[in-house]
Amino acid sequence: MKKNRVGVLATLVAGLLNLAFQNCSGQQTGLDLKLPEVAVSRRASVATTMLPKSKRTFARLTGPGCIKHIWASHSLPQKHSSRNSIIRIYFDDEPVPYVEAPSGDFFGVMHGKPWYPINTPFLSVQAEISFNCYFPMPFAKSARVEFEAGDESQIVFCMVDWEEFPGQQLEEKRRFCARWRREFPTERFGQNFLMFDADGPGQLVGYVFGLRLLDYTDRWSHGGADNIYIDGDGEHPSYIRGIGGEDTFATSDGGSLHPPTTHLNSSMPLFEHFDDGKARPSKNITGYRFFHNDRIHFQKSIQMRFGCMSNDICATVYWYQEGPVRPYFEMPDFSHLVPGKESKEIPRGSHDLPIPDSGSWWISEASHTDEVAVAAQTPLDPGESIDPAVWKRLGAMHGFISFLHARRPNPRGSGIYIHSGAASARSVLWASSDMTARVQLAWDDRLVLRVNDAAPIDLGHRDSFGSRTVDVPLKKGDNVVDITLSNTQNFNHGGWAFAFKATTPDGEVLVPHAPVTETENP
Numbered sequence: 431m432k433k434n435r436v437g438v439l440a441t442l443v444a445g446l447l448n449l450a451f452q453n454c455s456g457q458q459t460g461l462d463l464k465l466p467e468v469a470v471s472r473r474a475s476v477a478t479t480m481l482p483k484s485k486r487t488f489a490r491l492t493g494p495g496c497i498k499h500i501w502a503s504h505s506l507p508q509k510h511s512s513r514n515s516i517i518r519i520y521f522d523d524e525p526v527p528y529v530e531a532p533s534g535d536f537f538g539v540m541h542g543k544p545w546y547p548i549n550t551p552f553l554s555v556q557a558e559i560s561f562n563c564y565f566p567m568p569f570a571k572s573a574r575v576e577f578e579a580g581d582e583s584q585i586v587f588c589m590v591d592w593e594e595f596p597g598q599q600l601e602e603k604r605r606f607c608a609r610w611r612r613e614f615p616t617e618r619f620g621q622n623f624l625m626f627d628a629d630g631p632g633q634l635v636g637y638v639f640g641l642r643l644l645d646y647t648d649r650w651s652h653g654g655a656d657n658i659y660i661d662g663d664g665e666h667p668s669y670i671r672g673i674g675g676e677d678t679f680a681t682s683d684g685g686s687l688h689p690p691t692t693h694l695n696s697s698m699p700l701f702e703h704f705d706d707g708k709a710r711p712s713k714n715i716t717g718y719r720f721f722h723n724d725r726i727h728f729q730k731s732i733q734m735r736f737g738c739m740s741n742d743i744c745a746t747v748y749w750y751q752e753g754p755v756r757p758y759f760e761m762p763d764f765s766h767l768v769p770g771k772e773s774k775e776i777p778r779g780s781h782d783l784p785i786p787d788s789g790s791w792w793i794s795e796a797s798h799t800d801e802v803a804v805a806a807q808t809p810l811d812p813g814e815s816i817d818p819a820v821w822k823r824l825g826a827m828h829g830f831i832s833f834l835h836a837r838r839p840n841p842r843g844s845g846i847y848i849h850s851g852a853a854s855a856r857s858v859l860w861a862s863s864d865m866t867a868r869v870q871l872a873w874d875d876r877l878v879l880r881v882n883d884a885a886p887i888d889l890g891h892r893d894s895f896g897s898r899t900v901d902v903p904l905k906k907g908d909n910v911v912d913i914t915l916s917n918t919q920n921f922n923h924g925g926w927a928f929a930f931k932a933t934t935p936d937g938e939v940l941v942p943h944a945p946v947t948e949t950e951n952p
Contacts, residue, residue: 460722461635461750463566464602465496469593477587480515480579489575489590493522494600497567499591500575502533503559504584511542512559513767514580521605522571528755531610532767533577535746537561540640540700540716542769548699549692552636552720552748565635565748567606580764604632604750611759612744612766614776615644621778621835622657622735625745627758627785627827630661630728632751636720637734639678640700642742642770643713650715651675654737654834662829662929663788663939664730667872669830669895671925675737679717695720731786731828742773758783788829789942792821793836794854796917801852802876805914806888810880812910816944821856823944831855832927833917854914857942859932861904867940872897872929875916882909894921897929911942 474489491497497519504515512534519529529536538553539545539561548555554562567573577586609626616623625637641650655672672678680696681688692699700716726732734747760781766774824836833853861867871877876891881902889898917926932940 460725461566463568463604465568466494466595466598466600468598469595472592472594474590477585479583479585480577481583482579482581485576485578487574487576488588489573491569491573491592493569493571493573494595494598495569495573495592497573497590497592498564500563501589502537502561503587504533511544511769512539513542513769514582514584514764515586516578516761518576518578519567520574520576521569524754526755526757528605529608530761531608531746533561535610535638535640535744536608537563538638538718540638540744541642541714543700546690546700547692550694550718550720551722565606568600568602569605570600603752606750607755608746608748609757609759610744610746612776613778614742614773615740616738616743617778618645618740619653622654623738623743625734625736626747627733628731628749628751629753629756630730630732630751632728632732632749634721634726634728634732635748635750636718636722637745637747638716638718639736640744641715643715644741645739647739650739650741653739657735657737657832658726659733659827659830660726660728661730662827663931667829667897667929669922669925669927670726671922673923678719695723733827758785786828787941788826789857790823790825790944791831791855791857791942792816792944793824793833795820796833796837796851796853801854802878802914802916805854805878805880806886809883809885810910810912812882826942829929829931830927831930833915834926850918852914852916854912856910856912857944859904859909859911859940859942861906861909861940863906865904865934866901867904868899868933869902870897870899870931873915874920874922874925875918877928878914880912895925
């Protein structure tokens with residue numbers, strides 16, 4: 431009996447050790463990739479001189495397989511530093527790269543810096559200019575790793591460690607994606623910086639965020655923090671919102687005199703500051719956050735934004751998704767990549783690619799009265815004209831509308847300064863016939879829905895973001911929809927956003943649009 435107990439205990443311990451080993455080596459914790467059991471270890475190693483404006487393939491792999499590690503080092507020219515090359519990775523013969531970013535930014539080194547230490551499960555940067563990536567990258571048919579050189583020649587060293595799965599099928603449908611975006615300058619306390627936009631199903635794994643300080647009006651972090659809009663056009667919308675920019679990266683007090691550090695899941699490895707009594711950054715900041723332990727899945731769509739003032743901001747985002755990647759940013763030429771004062775501006779929209787249309791709304795001025803209570807008692811007047819001095823047009827984000835992108839209740843932004851108030855969003859739904867439509871709304875705080883001249887529907891107060899579905903009558907033709915939402919602290923830190931989806935009895939989605947009025951410029 432004693433031997434049996436010892437044997438069972440030994441088996442249990444061995445199993446736990448084996449599980450821990452698998453989590454630490456074979457598959458990163460929290461990714462749950464479906465990879466074949468039998469793997470043959472392979473490596474591609476290339477060192478070459480790249481001429482200006484040239485491209486070179488550093489690994490061409492035949493699947494099924496999985497890239498497990500990429501190491502790269504550059505002999506960097508003095509002028510353009512780690513932004514003097516671009517890395518692209520293609521999977522399964524798709525013409526659009528799943529990975530596209532300046533080389534340094536892909537490995538977590540922003541602002542064209544030569545290097546600074548990073549030590550995480552996914553990214554590791556060591557002296558001197560030793561870049562490492564440990565994201566598993568499965569592929570069924572093929573994989574290709576390519577570098578493009580900037581306007582100066584350079585020597586590039588690269589090793590790609592991968593596993594081949596001979597005679598086996600790859601069940602995993604998701605592919606690794608990474609995209610970089612830069613906006614310079616961003617809008618001060620206006621629309622938040624767009625970090626990425628993707629279609630599901632998929633999983634957000636993390637990002638690296640870089641900011642070059644230009645606006646000294648307030649601390650950089652008081653522009654706000656991370657805002658993640660998930661499945662606004664799906665069955666279970668979710669909105670994840672941070673408090674302050676520095677809190678996103680697990681530090682506090684605006685970064686204050688934050689010493690550059692690198693930790694497992696989140697940190698700020700670059701923080702250049704001075705102390706003028708307010709302890710604010712003087713030049714460059716880099717922070718990273720990974721979600722492999724606190725997983726973020728999306729089924730239909732996801733968009734992420736970061737609060738901002740008028741600064742130079744960039745971000746590299748890492749995720750997995752099924753199906754080909756849909757780029758949301760067109761890589762500019764190298765004159766827009768170089769760091770500091772030499773870089774050309776990249777205003778919003780100049781290199782942004784179209785995002786799927788999910789409608790538009792008029793947004794009213796923010797009110798600090800109890801407007802939501804008034805809306806709950808007052809039917810909507812469908813014939814009321816839209817005054818552009820009072821209303822502002824805003825595009826939806828996969829069904830989400832955020833009032834903070836159009837109206838700020840406090841001129842210091844949407845960081846820790848939250849003022850109570852309310853505002854309305856108004857749009858038009860076109861129906862092919864008289865019908866009863868199903869409307870799904872997701873929100874926190876108190877929300878009132880009004881359609882045409884029907885009685886207002888007070889959907890009540892929610893402490894946290896959640897959804898509810900109601901049936902509403904629509905007439906043939908245009909139907910005016912008005913949503914009034916309050917903004918208080920609650921448990922979503924004054925997020926002041928809602929998600930809207932209207933569906934006909936036949937399952938057709940009705941897209942809300944705010945048409946141009948006579949008093950507006952088209």
